[in-house]
Amino acid sequence: xxxxxxxxxxxxxxxxxxxxxxxxxxxxxxxxxxxxxxxxxxxxxxxxxxxxxxxxxxxxxxxxxxxxxxxxxxxxxxxxxxxxxxxxxxxxxxxxxxxxxxxxxxxxxxxxxxxxxxxxxxxxxxxxxxxxxxxxxxxxxxxxxxxxxxxxxxxxxxxxxxxxxxxxxxxxxxxxxxxxxxxxxxxxxxxxxxxxxxxxxxxxxxxxxxxxxxxxxxxxxxxxxxxxxxxxxxxxxxxxxxxxxxxxxxxxxxxxxxxxxxxxxxxxxxxxxxxxxxxxxxxxxxxxxxxxxxxxxxxxxxxxxxxxxxxxxxxxxxxxxxxxxxxxxxxxxxxxxxxxxxxxx
Amino acid sequence: xxxxxxxxxxxxxxxxxxxxxxxxxxxxxxxxxxxxxxxxxxxxxxxxxxxxxxxxxxxxxxxxxxxxxxxxxxxxxxxxxxxxxxxxxxxxxxxxxxxxxxxxxxxxxxxxxxxxxxxxxxxxxxxxxxxxxxxxxxxxxxxxxxxxxxxxxxxxxxxxxxxxxxxxxxxxxxxxxxxxxxxxxxxxxxxxxxxxxxxxxxxxxxxxxxxxxxxxxxxxxxxxxxxxxxxxxxxxxxxxxxxxxxxxxxxxxxxxxxxxxxxxxxxxxxxxxxxxxxxxxxxxxxxxxxxxxxxxxxxxxxxxxxxxxxxxxxxxxxxxxxxxxxxxxxxxxxxxxxxxxxxxx
Numbered sequence: 001x002x003x004x005x006x007x008x009x010x011x012x013x014x015x016x017x018x019x020x021x022x023x024x025x026x027x028x029x030x031x032x033x034x035x036x037x038x039x040x041x042x043x044x045x046x047x048x049x050x051x052x053x054x055x056x057x058x059x060x061x062x063x064x065x066x067x068x069x070x071x072x073x074x075x076x077x078x079x080x081x082x083x084x085x086x087x088x089x090x091x092x093x094x095x096x097x098x099x100x101x102x103x104x105x106x107x108x109x110x111x112x113x114x115x116x117x118x119x120x121x122x123x124x125x126x127x128x129x130x131x132x133x134x135x136x137x138x139x140x141x142x143x144x145x146x147x148x149x150x151x152x153x154x155x156x157x158x159x160x161x162x163x164x165x166x167x168x169x170x171x172x173x174x175x176x177x178x179x180x181x182x183x184x185x186x187x188x189x190x191x192x193x194x195x196x197x198x199x200x201x202x203x204x205x206x207x208x209x210x211x212x213x214x215x216x217x218x219x220x221x222x223x224x225x226x227x228x229x230x231x232x233x234x235x236x237x238x239x240x241x242x243x244x245x246x247x248x249x250x251x252x253x254x255x256x257x258x259x260x261x262x263x264x265x266x267x268x269x270x271x272x273x274x275x276x277x278x279x280x281x282x283x284x285x286x287x288x289x290x291x292x293x294x295x296x297x298x299x300x301x302x303x304x305x306x307x308x309x310x311x312x313x314x315x316x317x318x319x320x321x322x323x324x325x326x327x328x329x330x331x332x333x334x335x336x337x338x339x340x341x342x343x344x345x
Numbered sequence: 346x347x348x349x350x351x352x353x354x355x356x357x358x359x360x361x362x363x364x365x366x367x368x369x370x371x372x373x374x375x376x377x378x379x380x381x382x383x384x385x386x387x388x389x390x391x392x393x394x395x396x397x398x399x400x401x402x403x404x405x406x407x408x409x410x411x412x413x414x415x416x417x418x419x420x421x422x423x424x425x426x427x428x429x430x431x432x433x434x435x436x437x438x439x440x441x442x443x444x445x446x447x448x449x450x451x452x453x454x455x456x457x458x459x460x461x462x463x464x465x466x467x468x469x470x471x472x473x474x475x476x477x478x479x480x481x482x483x484x485x486x487x488x489x490x491x492x493x494x495x496x497x498x499x500x501x502x503x504x505x506x507x508x509x510x511x512x513x514x515x516x517x518x519x520x521x522x523x524x525x526x527x528x529x530x531x532x533x534x535x536x537x538x539x540x541x542x543x544x545x546x547x548x549x550x551x552x553x554x555x556x557x558x559x560x561x562x563x564x565x566x567x568x569x570x571x572x573x574x575x576x577x578x579x580x581x582x583x584x585x586x587x588x589x590x591x592x593x594x595x596x597x598x599x600x601x602x603x604x605x606x607x608x609x610x611x612x613x614x615x616x617x618x619x620x621x622x623x624x625x626x627x628x629x630x631x632x633x634x635x636x637x638x639x640x641x642x643x644x645x646x647x648x649x650x651x652x653x654x655x656x657x658x659x660x661x662x663x664x665x666x667x668x669x670x671x672x673x674x675x676x677x678x679x680x681x682x683x684x685x686x687x688x689x690x
Contacts, residue, residue, distance in 0.1 A: 034424070035380075037407075041581060053412060057419040062382075062428075064409030067398060068581065069554045073606040074402040079379070083407075096581070204574070209414045229549070231576055236386065236413065236441070261418040 001139035001225075001330045005316045009178025011144040012151045012309060014133035016170060019155030025128045026159040029110040034082045036063040037109070039100045043142040043220060044088035044114075044149060049213030050308045051086065051153035057210065058157055058166065058305055068096055071103040081108035086156065089113075090137065090145040092120020101125060114152045116145050130156065139331040141225050143316050146217060147177065150309045169306045176300045180313040186297035190318045191325050193281050193295045197251035198226050198322060206269070207255040208235035209262045211284070214255045214308045218283075218315040222253075224333050225323045235262070235269055248277035254293070255311055256285035260304035267292050283318075284311050346484035346570075346675045350661045354523025356489040357496045357654060359478030361515060364500030370473045371504040374455040379427045381408040382454070384445045388487040388565060389433035389459075389494060394558030395653045396431065396498035402555065403502055403511065403650060413441055416448040426453035431501065434458075435482065435490040437465020446470060459497045461490050475501065484676040486570055488661050491562060492522065495654045514651045521645045525658040531642035535663045536670050538626050538640045542596035543571050543667060551614070552600040553580035554607045556629070559600045559653045563628075563660040567598075569678050570668045580607070580614055593622035599638070600656055601630035605649035612637050628663075629656050 036055050038048035048065055055063040066085075070076045085104040089097045092115030101122060105111050113126030116134050123129035132148035151173065158166040197203045203222065207215030212234050219232030246252070252273045256266050263286060270280050270292045282289050284299025284307065297318065300310025323330035381400050383393035393410055400408040411430075415421045430449040434442045437460030446467060450456050458471035461479050468474035477493035496518065503511040542548045548567065552560030557579050564577030591597070597618045601611050608631060615625050615637045627634050629644025629652065642663065645655025668675035 034427070035407075045582075053415065053419075056412065056415045056423060057421045060422045060424070062380075062409075062423050062425070064407075067401065067554075069607065070398065070401045073554060073610075074398075076402045077405045078401060078407050079405070080407070082379070202574075209412075209418060229547075229576060231574060237390075262414065265418075 001141055001143060001320050004137055004139055004143045005313065005320060006181045007135065008144045008147045008181050008313060009174050011132070011134040011148050012177050013174035015148040015151045016155060016174060018133050019130055019152050022128060022130055023159035026112065026130070026156055029112060029128050030084050030160055033084050033110060034061070035084070036061055037066050037080070037083050037085045037104070038063065038088070039066045039068065039085060039097055039104070040088040041068070041094060041097065043146050043217060044090060046213045046217035046220060047146060047149040047153060048088055049216060050150055050210065051156070053210045053212065054153060054157050054305060059160055061160070066100060068100050071100045072096055075103070078107055080104050083109045084112065085109040086112045086114065086153075087122055087126070088115070088149055089122050090116050090142055090149075092117045092122035098122050098125070112156065114149055116148065140333055141221055141330065147309055147312060154306055154309065166305065169303055172302060173306050173309050176302050176310045177313060180300055180310055183314070184317070187314065187317045187321055189295055190281055190297050191322045193279060194251060194318065194322050195325055197249070198222065198228055198326065202250045203228070203253070204231045204233055204250065205253040205255070206233050206235050206238050208266065210260065210304050211255050211257055211308055211311060214311050214315070217312055218253060218255060221316065221319045222322070225319050225330050226326055226328060227333060235266060239269070246273055246276045246278050250278040252278045252280050254280055254282045254285075255315065256282060256289055256299070257304035257307035257311065258284060258286050258299060258301065263289065283314050346486055346488060346665050349482055349484055349488045350658065350665060351526045352480065353489045353492045353526050353658060354519050356477070356479040356493050357522050358519035360493040360496045361500060361519060363478050364475055364497050367473060367475055368500075368504035371457065371475070371501055374457060374473050375429050375505055378429050378455060379406070380429070381406055382411050382425070382428050382430045382449070383408065383433070384411045384413065384430060384442055384449070385433040386413070386439060386442065388491050388562060389435060391558045391562035391565060392491060392494040392498060393433055394561060395495055395555065396501070398555045398557065399498060399502050399650060404505055406505070411445060413445050416445045417441055420448070423452055425449050428454045429457065430454040431457045431459065432467055432471070433460070433494055434467050435461050435487055437462045437467035443467050443470070457501065459494055461493065485678055486566055486675065492654055492657060499651055499654065511650065514648055517647060518651050518654050521647050521655045522658060525645055525655055528659070529662070532659065532662045532666055534640055535626055535642050536667045538624060539596060539663065539667055540670055542594070543567065543573055543671065547595045548573070548598070549576045549578055549595065550598040550600070551578050551580050551583050553611065555605065555649050556600050556602055556653055556656060559656050559660070562657055563598060563600060566661065566664045567667070570664050570675050571671055571673060572678060580611060584614070591618055591621045591623050595623040597623045597625050599625055599627045599630075600660065601627060601634055601644070602649035602652035602656065603629060603631050603644060603646065608634065628659050
């Protein structure tokens with residue numbers, strides 16, 4: 001896992017180059033269509049959450065995450081002739097996702113498959129295979145395949161964005177990911193903050209908007225790698241009830257971009273969490289957020305629309321180191337396998 | 346809370362009658378539109394999850410849950426002229442939801458407001474106010490307002506369903522809710538199963554498809570009322586990773602309808618959870634699911650499309666009784682208030 005974290009700058013650069021070669025095909029697939037439906041599970045689903053916010057906020061195109069059982073179990077007859085379906089699966093072999101893509105195509109959708117294997121059923125059966133260039137991923141927890149998926153989604157948005165405003169932002173991403181992947185800035189201290197809470201399971205991760213998917217992915221990584229339940233909650237859902245359960249001893253991880261309209265509300269949240277007795281570890285954000293935190297790990301120097309591609313990297317470094325501190329094997333967590341089946345066959 | 350649980354049969358019956366009087370207005374609002382976007386937070390959001398599955402599986406109309414910050418913070422310019430926006434807020438005064446409804450109307454959406462107050466801003470500003478008839482709800486945890494919201498959503502689907510197949514199913518709901526609200530069948534035993542796990546926070550709730558929202562609402566109720574973090578997970582997300590963290594001592598609550606295409610996979614899940622050392626409390630389901638469980642509480646005798654309206658009732662009874670067993674006040678949980686603000690003003 002540690003080695004694959006360090007391969008992400010290269011994986012992201014190669015994926016960006018490959019996806020840009022597919023820009024015309026992506027534009028053709030979207031031609032005459034009005035909405036985007038994302039299909040995924042697990043880490044890929046967290047990537048899809050980023051894709052949803054990016055498409056809606058940057059392109060003004062409505063986007064949603066599919067509920068797979070609507071296809072696989074209820075076999076609903078939706079009219080998808082106005083829809084581009086984007087399916088994400090690292091292996092391209094998760095049966096449920098392949099089945100949903102087939103269902104969508106039969107109902108009139110154009111299909112884009114983001115997988116790490118151009119020969120996988122998901123890629124081969126799609127209208128536009130968008131193959132991430134992560135290389136073989138050996139560790140069970142997704143790292144470079146996840147950042148490559150985010151890159152592919154940002155490239156899709158770039159291709160569909162007539163103004164071209166995403167291009168200079170995306171150009172900065174590979175270098176920034178490469179800088180972060182070898183950084184140890186604040187990681188050891190963050191592991192100290194988390195180690196006790198992770199053992200007790202009193203840990204939650206939050207974020208909002210474009211970085212909400214990063215919060216979910218950080219929570220999933222902590223949970224998978226450390227073998228403890230960890231909740232990922234949106235800022236708003238946390239405010240709307242569950243904040244009442246925040247208490248002394250809880251550690252809240254808050255992920256944030258360095259700019260954007262959600263930075264101020266997040267700083268207020270951090271203050272609120274601390275006033276309730278929680279310790280708050282922030283990853284990313286600006287100086288004000290850092291000052292408000294119990295402990296702070298710097299994030300990427302990237303604007304919010306592409307920040308998630310870099311922001312997960314310090315989180316990965318923390319999780320990998322935390323697992324080893326807890327005496328666990330970060331590469332092969334107990335009970336998990338690489339290609340997952342939602343339903344046992 | 347106990348008293349309001351017992352008022353649900355009447356609240357559901359009155360809401361159904363009121364919503365049916367709005368059927369023509371609902372059909373007119375949907376005229377020429379192709380999709381439904383649901384807007385909500387908290388318990389109302391859990392109701393919206395049911396609405397999404399019901400609309401997609403029964404009507405073949407695509408549906409999605411809005412990401413409110415796309416409206417309130419990013420101010421995205423989506424084209425919503427093909428969209429019916431359905432907003433849910435018990436008070437009709439949750440500022441964020443009112444703001445999203447205004448944003449949607451300005452972008453061309455038709456709007457339906459499901460609130461419990463016909464004079465609220467949400468209702469007054471909507472094209473079609475669909476007012477639930479729950480009466481004043483005094484306890485902080487939503488009970489009769491939640492089942493009334495589910496009823497309003499099912500009535501909306503009934504109005505838009507040309508075949509009329511939902512009508513005989515909905516006719517059975519008020520009586521079944523009334524039967525369940527006074528039932529104590531299995532409640533005391535379920536409280537015994539949960540009491541220890543709730544104290545330790547080692548508790549999750551799962552379900553899938555049409556009853557997934559019931560799982561989320563059961564988790565939220567447990568969390569709010571008992572002051573402990575409780576996770577609601579979809580069956581599929583649980584299978585796709587986090588099941589590896591299931592261990593001895595965990596109590597998993599599984600909610601299920603008595604029929605439907607997800608019953609068999611849920612029975613497999615129950616067996617899997619138990620083989621990993623978890624205790625499984627099922628609410629609802631059929632005889633096979635009951636037999637597979639560590640402990641079973643009967644659910645409603647209602648087919649899956651309307652089952653969620655009854656299925657939450659035994660869960661509410663369990664939560665209310667559990668709170669008192671733990672020495673807590675179910676009516677006024679620490680730190681929660683009735684009208685919630687996502688952002689402090």
